[in-house]
Amino acid sequence: MEKEEAKNRISNLRLEIKRLRDLYHIENAPSVTDDVYESLTRELRSLLKKYPEFTDPNSDENRVAGKPLDKFEKVKHKNRMLSLNDVFSEEEVIDWDKRIKKLIPNNKHIEYFCEIKFDGLAISLIYKNGKLIQGATRGDGFIGEDITENLKTINSIPLVLNSKYGVPEYIEVRGEALMSKKTLENLNKKNKKEGQTLFANTRNAAAGSLRQLDPKLAKERNLDFFAYDIAEIKIKDTTRVPMTHRDKHELLRSLNFNVGEQDKICNSLEDIFDFIKHFGKIRDSSPFGTDGIVISVNDLNLQGILGVVGKAPRYMAAFKYPAERATTIIKDIKVNVGRTGVLTPLALFSPTLVAGSVVSKATLHNMDQIARLDIRIGDTVVIEKAGDVIPKVVEPLTKMRTGKEKKFKMPSKCPVCEGLIKKKEVGNNKSGDSSVAFYCTNPKCKAKDERYLEHFISVFEIYEMGPKIIRRFKDEGLITDGADVFTLEKEDIASMERFGEKSAENIIKEIDLKKKISLARLIWALGILHVGEETSRDLASHFKTLDKIKTATEEELNGIDNIGSVVARSVYEFFRDKDNIDFINKLEKNGVVVLKSEGEKKGKFSGFNFVLTGTLASMSREIAKEKIINLGGKVSGSVSKNTSFVLSGEDPGSKLKEAEKLGVKILKEEEFLRMIK
DNA sequence: CCGCCTCGAGTTCT
């Protein structure tokens, strides 16, 4: 980035960060807004690192995290305050686990202790003979600030320790001082009324509060404290000396400290992942801000063996939940050509981490969508992942514009074949309506051809042939259309580079197996406009043979359930086209056989509509779907009041919520298995 | 003709 550009970007970032902070308490999805805020803050920090000359000591980003105020006394920590190494995914947890297992002798089993990581300020408290004598911030880990008086205003910090088991002579307690989400909301409301600066999140608010020089002010802030560790302890009763991390928690609890309620002893990585997932689901509803899970080796002796590297212990790891939203800059908008020739704009951006994976592009669907959101090339945009999978552009941050952004225009020529691009007509087009889609008018467009071939092969379920392989076969001249697939020979494939005997054989075997196909699938594979999986089934069960469909009149087609004038015409015209008829004949000639129709499916699921969500343990969704259809049921994609059952597996999506809302019966996998038995 | 329900088509990353 040019220096001048960086300067502008920095000032834009500062303005937008301030705006978002002011918006903080109005938004009803604070954790999501928080992610956007963090994302921008991260960018600002990294720019300032690169261009330190633009650092502004008076700017907001230097307000909270800055150096210790001189006003507080510095204290040297007797026991260094460590920080934790972060892990961002299950894979990284696995790596961490492998690393430490190597250091533990005799393959000794390791027990883990998982707890919630609260998002506040790390604090150290020292009690002598049960009396609080000092409370300090972490500072740099060696030297912190003495904020004892402010900490004393926190109700959940005991000033005097009481325990029926006896009070330690000396104890150093570690924990987190924090502010609840509710308290922050009230504080910001009040600050807004008084025209004061608003806090962006609970951590900043807690930090700000403890830095109040006047303890009375700090007291008004209503902070809380959760203890999570004991750095040092001297206790007479030797049976009370903690042997595990969990023992420490219990001891702290018995001394009347707040200790996180949610924790778990884990004996396997699976246990750990379960805990992470479980808390991930309820995280938003937690009254306190949290930023992950702390995983510890439970046994204190093993902790000692593992030790500390740098400023973090080896025996602990902080799992950080991935941000659900992030910001990025749209570098360009590209156009994709689909099977039907429809052009879809695709936003390209620099690789960005969101919801646990790195994303570099997202569909913008169509021109209307671009206009509605007012997305321009060069815009800073908020992205998220719909259903945790598919990247989606949520909105542009219009305040971040520099004036250099460009509006996107649909090209007038196809980017692949240079064919003429037109706005698509809709329905029978008697009224001259046009759809929002643009499409390439060239019937021989290479892109369309290839998309069609991919569709054809995937409907035939020849799994060995994915888009990459199809493309190579085409480039090498092995196939030109879908029918050619069935005359492929093993030697053709094996002679190509990077293809062995074995994989060639697998492909041929698979093709041979899939030559037999049901009528419904064959029709679907033909790729008739408006005729997908469902309509193909309707056509097949009504006509029984391909010949009858071929010769059906438009009126006849129109009379079928779920088929109206638009689809009827599309089907009718498809079979008037000589190329299409030739293609069907070629398929037959090359050995494609239509399986005898099994007739109307009748079973116990007749008349029931199923919707699937989540992952099933015992079978794939494809198989589950097949089973339902074989029993006479229907499977559709979305939940409505007509839905009979929602079959919900592991990690269900939004469809489960929809089902609950509409009062649709929800099936667990076990119930479903019982039903199909 | 309107509004609901479905279907079709396009899409991302590991």
Added chain:
DNA sequence: CTCGAGGCGG
């Protein structure tokens, strides 16, 4: 998953 649009009942 999401958006657009076809089918169809009210």
